[in-house]
Amino acid sequence: MGSGKSTVGGLLAERLGVPYRDTDADIVAAHGREIADLFVDEGEAYFRGLEKQAVRVAVAEHRGVLALGGGAILDDSTRELLAGLPVVYLSLDVEEAVRRVGLNQARPLLAVNPRRQWRELMDARRHLYTEVARVVVATDDRTPEEVAQAILDALKLEKQA
Ligand SMILES: Nc1ncnc2c1ncn2[C@@H]1O[C@H](COP(=O)(O)OP(=O)(O)O)[C@@H](O)[C@H]1O
Ligand SMILES: O=C(O)C1=C[C@@H](OP(=O)(O)O)[C@@H](O)[C@H](O)C1
Ligand SMILES: [Mg+2]
Numbered sequence: 143m144g145s146g147k148s149t150v151g152g153l154l155a156e157r158l159g160v161p162y163r164d165t166d167a168d169i170v171a172a173h174g175r176e177i178a179d180l181f182v183d184e185g186e187a188y189f190r191g192l193e194k195q196a197v198r199v200a201v202a203e204h205r206g207v208l209a210l211g212g213g214a215i216l217d218d219s220t221r222e223l224l225a226g227l228p229v230v231y232l233s234l235d236v237e238e239a240v241r242r243v244g245l246n247q248a249r250p251l252l253a254v255n256p257r258r259q260w261r262e263l264m265d266a267r268r269h270l271y272t273e274v275a276r277v278v279v280a281t282d283d284r285t286p287e288e289v290a291q292a293i294l295d296a297l298k299l300e301k302q303a
Contacts, residue, residue, distance in 0.1 A: 143212045143252060143260065144243035145232035146281050146289055151209035153290040159301050161206035165196040165214065172196070177211075181250040194220055201227070212263075213251075215270045224274045230293050231275035236261050238282045 148164050155162035166177055169192050173180065180189045194217050200208050201223055215221050234242075236257060243249055244256040252259050272278070277296040281289050294300065 143249050143263075144239040144246075145212070145234045146242075146286055147209040147212070147232055149286045150232065150281075150289045150293070151207045153286055154293055155207040157290055157294060157301065158207065158299060161204065162209075163200055163204045163206060164209040165193060165200055166209075166211045168196045168200060169193060176248070178248055178250045186251075190217065193217075198223065212267075215274050216267070221270065221274050228276050228297050228299075229274050230297070231271040231278045232281050232289065233271075233278055234281045236264070 148166070151164060152162045169180070169189075170176060173192065175183075177189070180192070190213070193211055193214055197210060197214050197220050215224070239260050240257050243252060244260075246252060246256075251263065277293070279289060279292045279296055284292065
């Protein structure tokens with residue numbers, strides 16, 4: 143959360159001349175409810191079920207850049223689905239994450255004590271991000287444009303003619 147997946151994903155797609163898609167946006171569009179409302183009204187487990195399905199559909203039909211929600215890789219079968227794909231892990235440190243999204247109402251998992259919550263989530267997830275990623279790109283001290291360029295360099299990608 144806050145590493146810039148949704149922001150940089152759009153820029154990267156533009157640079158590559160391919161479509162961009164975000165599974166959180168797909169869930170909101172399909173269910174007509176914001177992510178925070180789904181968490182509060184239905185609970186995290188319900189949201190994770192929708193997310194698992196949204197990732198499946200997007201990976202099957204989308205050809206372009208796909209941004210996932212930060213918790214999508216908690217699901218074993220989602221990690222299996224991502225194996226072999228050019229997955230990018232955008233990293234950042236806790237202080238920068240809190241600056242970007244601390245106490246952000248759209249992110250229910252950070253709504254209370256964001257610094258501690260973010261640190262705990264990362265301690266639990268870091269090994270999963272590393273497991274699924276083909277490349278890791280640090281986003282601290284980089285603009286979204288610089289992050290997009292760093293991804294292109296790391297994956298050795300360029301726009302097709
Ligand atoms: N490299 C960056 N430097 C500074 N702010 C950023 C950067 N990338 C994203 N942001 C800002 O951080 C917030 C979270 O970005 P977002 O793309 O929604 O992250 P994610 O999808 O990983 O949670 C947004 O306000 C966005 O403008
Ligand atoms: O890390 C998480 O568990 C979550 C990350 C969010 O997406 P971003 O990573 O795009 O903020 C969103 O899916 C939801 O609030 C849960
Ligand atoms: Mg996002």
